[in-house]
Amino acid sequence: MRIDRFLSAAFLFAAASVCALAAEPAKAVPPVATGAMAGLMQVALALVFVIAAIFVTAWLMRRFTPGQFGSQAPLRMVGGVMVGNRERVVIVEVDDTWLVLGVTAAGISNLHSLPRPEGAVATPAASHVFAEKLATILKARKAPNPTQDTA
Structure with a gap:
């Protein structure tokens, strides 16, 4: 929760800074090309x-919230089958162990665990x-198509 609060505060600070930059009163500049160029530079x-703030926020989220944004956890779903409207039996591989899990609307229960079979091949994603x-x-x-005539 602290990380979420920190990231929210950092994002709000960045947004407020951008709004403050945009709300600065325009200085009296003679109507020449330099005034337009200064405005364009301010917008750029x-x-x-803003783009830097987005990247920094994404980096902080990836750094401080483990298990999200492409983590390489040793967990893989091998297969599953529906046994009811909201019930499934799934096989999940954790390291070299297969867990047979019952998944219902009320929760998940471990039905059986067994070592990974030797003949099991890792299925591609x-x-x-x-x-x-x-x-x-x-x-x-x-x-x-060789069956079609080209003549």
Whole structure:
């Protein structure tokens, strides 16, 4: 909770700083090209400041909130099956142990745990499977069909 408060306060400070920069009264500048250039530079500086604040906030979130934003936890879902409207039985791999879990609307319960079978092959992530299927379909579309007459 402290981290969330800190990040919220940092974001509010950054937003207030940008608003203060934008609310500065314009100085009397002669109507020449330098006045337009100064205004453009002020807007560009404010934009750079906002983008930097976004990146700093994202970095702080990644640094101080473990388990989020792409952490490489040793946890992988092997498979699952629906056994009711809101009930599932899933197999989750943690290190070299498979956990058979019952997942319901009321909670999660450990049904069984067993060592990882030797014949079990690590399944690729769903995004890799999708990418491979898409590549196969695209290759099939590009390849000429030998059954069609070209004459």
